[in-house]
Amino acid sequence: xxxxxxxxxxxxxxxxxxxxxxxxxxxxxxxxxxxxxxxxxxxxxxxxxxxxxxxxxxxxxxxxxxxxxxxxxxxxxxxxxxxxxxxxxxxxxxxxxxxxxxxxxxxxxxxxxxxxxxxxxxxxxxxxxxxxxxxxxxxxxxxxxxxxxxxxxxxxxxxxxxxxxxxxxxxxxxxxxxxxxxxxxxxxxxxxxxxxxxxxxxxxxxxxxxxxxxxxxxxxxxxxxxxxxxxxxxxxxxxxxxxxxxxxxxxxxxxxxxxxxxxxxxxxxxxxxxxxxxxxxxxxxxxxxxxxxxxxxxxxxxxxxxxxxxxxxxxxxxxxxxxxxxxxxxxxxxxxxxxxxxxxxxxxxxxxx
Amino acid sequence: xxxxxxxxxxxxxxxxxxxxxxxxxxxxxxxxxxxxxxxxxxxxxxxxxxxxxxxxxxxxxxxxxxxxxxxxxxxxxxxxxxxxxxxxxxxxxxxxxxxxxxxxxxxxxxxxxxxxxxxxxxxxxxxxxxxxxxxxxxxxxxxxxxxxxxxxxxxxxxxxxxxxxxxxxxxxxxxxxxx
Numbered sequence: 001x002x003x004x005x006x007x008x009x010x011x012x013x014x015x016x017x018x019x020x021x022x023x024x025x026x027x028x029x030x031x032x033x034x035x036x037x038x039x040x041x042x043x044x045x046x047x048x049x050x051x052x053x054x055x056x057x058x059x060x061x062x063x064x065x066x067x068x069x070x071x072x073x074x075x076x077x078x079x080x081x082x083x084x085x086x087x088x089x090x091x092x093x094x095x096x097x098x099x100x101x102x103x104x105x106x107x108x109x110x111x112x113x114x115x116x117x118x119x120x121x122x123x124x125x126x127x128x129x130x131x132x133x134x135x136x137x138x139x140x141x142x143x144x145x146x147x148x149x150x151x152x153x154x155x156x157x158x159x160x161x162x163x164x165x166x167x168x169x170x171x172x173x174x175x176x177x178x179x180x181x182x183x184x185x186x187x188x189x190x191x192x193x194x195x196x197x198x199x200x201x202x203x204x205x206x207x208x209x210x211x212x213x214x215x216x217x218x219x220x221x222x223x224x225x226x227x228x229x230x231x232x233x234x235x236x237x238x239x240x241x242x243x244x245x246x247x248x249x250x251x252x253x254x255x256x257x258x259x260x261x262x263x264x265x266x267x268x269x270x271x272x273x274x275x276x277x278x279x280x281x282x283x284x285x286x287x288x289x290x291x292x293x294x295x296x297x298x299x300x301x302x303x304x305x306x307x308x309x310x311x312x313x314x315x316x317x318x319x320x321x322x323x324x325x326x327x328x329x330x331x332x333x334x335x336x337x338x339x340x341x342x343x344x345x346x347x348x349x350x351x352x353x
Numbered sequence: 354x355x356x357x358x359x360x361x362x363x364x365x366x367x368x369x370x371x372x373x374x375x376x377x378x379x380x381x382x383x384x385x386x387x388x389x390x391x392x393x394x395x396x397x398x399x400x401x402x403x404x405x406x407x408x409x410x411x412x413x414x415x416x417x418x419x420x421x422x423x424x425x426x427x428x429x430x431x432x433x434x435x436x437x438x439x440x441x442x443x444x445x446x447x448x449x450x451x452x453x454x455x456x457x458x459x460x461x462x463x464x465x466x467x468x469x470x471x472x473x474x475x476x477x478x479x480x481x482x483x484x485x486x487x488x489x490x491x492x493x494x495x496x497x498x499x500x501x502x503x504x505x506x507x508x509x510x511x512x513x514x515x516x517x518x519x520x521x522x523x524x525x526x527x528x529x530x531x532x
Contacts, residue, residue, distance in 0.1 A: 016358055022362070030358045031361065032358065056427045065361060068361040099452065102453035104451055105452075151361065151362065157482060
């Protein structure tokens with residue numbers, strides 16, 4: 001019989017981590033120096049390099065702390081370059097550098113992985129794209145959550161003030177289904193050459209499915225998606241940002257009808273929005289600066305307000321299985337930086353034989 | 354020898370923060386110029402304007418100077434603190450009524466105290482825990498601030514005035530009473 005590790009010791013170590021207040025609620029992998037050294041061996045960056053800070057709480061995160069938290073999240077050492085790229089991408093988001101982690105909105109990072117690294121690290125690129133069930137997809141966003149909690153010290157109910165939060169916080173990491181996408185990879189929209197292993201990231205307020213498998217007309221599909229994007233409950237500012245994670249079937253239908261990504265974005269920019277009367281009925285027809293408020297004025301009832309100001313406000317990703325026509329509107333917190341971060345290759349000198 | 358379990362917080366070796374200084378209190382507000390630091394949250398501007406008006410009317414303050422903080426999540430930038438410290442005698446800041454801005458209103462108060470100005474931060478009561486946590490982070494555990502019931506954003510102009518009147522004496526006390 002093969003000797004297994006002592007479960008009693010493992011349990012004691014897990015409970016120790018809970019007792020320190022390090023856990024997001026689920027068990028952590030207790031991190032040891034040898035394990036963390038294996039993470040640090042995948043990058044040429046100094047362990048002391050600061051990779052992000054939240055000025056108002058006086059805390060920052062180093063490469064070393066990111067490695068400890070990634071190890072605790074259950075990442076394998078070889079995922080670490082992706083964790084670092086995801087964190088770099090996220091730190092380009094204005095909301096993530098500002099008060100986003102403390103917000104009542106409780107936003108969730110959405111991480112999108114492109115390029116050969118998806119297969120090298122065995123990301124799920126197919127069905128069940130939003131999870132769960134796959135180690136890299138599940139543990140990399142969890143590492144981000146643990147960094148926010150432990151390195152930045154932003155804990156729920158204290159410096160983190162999410163009113164309800166959202167399902168999937170710290171668990172959304174899509175590996176784009178490039179093989180079944182008719183369009184260039186998402187990282188190309190973020191400025192990385194096709195074929196590059198790269199990570200993009202933004203913050204979400206929620207995900208909303210659009211199930212439309214009943215029409216062969218691509219404009220009807222887009223109209224259905226536009227209806228979800230234009231939902232008044234999500235509108236708090238003059239402009240909004242809503243991405244679409246297309247299933248391969250919808251993406252292919254649109255591409256066959258001649259829609260490029262840009263074509264889809266322009267169509268949605270033109271068709272998403274509400275009339276003044278719709279907005280007035282929900283108390284959001286007035287504008288004070290960029291904020292919406294209730295205004296009794298009915299004179300703009302017939303006017304149509306567009307809500308998506310630019311293609312960057314409508315990021316488009318293709319993910320999931322080619323087995324049903326179900327796509328996801330992803331409601332973005334603030335706006336996406338429009339950039340992707342290349343995953344640094346493991347330096348040859350550091351690759352262990 | 355067994356390996357120790359590593360700490361993911363990076364805080365175990367951090368020394369205790371020095372205690373944040375508190376500005377010397379005035380005896381009263383007669384003739385004082387009141388700086389109003391508005392954080393852009395809904396109703397913050399009319400709320401603080403009314404506080405300022407009442408401090409002039411009822412406490413003899415000389416006048417008010419209002420400034421807006423563009424990034425509500427972060428403490429006031431250094432140049433703004435300098436400018437207000439040069440032109441004002443006391444500061445009222447708020448309204449802390451969101452996840453990051455409540456903590457930040459308290460941080461502002463502590464920053465102005467260090468610059469030598471008595472400050473009164475106003476937060477809604479739903480955010481006391483996060484405001485207190487920020488005070489601890491800034492070396493001012495137990496920092497006193499004024500609270501008003503949540504929510505503030507939905508109040509009508511008339512209700513904002515009533516709220517301001519309700520919290521007025523607390524604000525004046527924060528600006529004039531020794532600890």
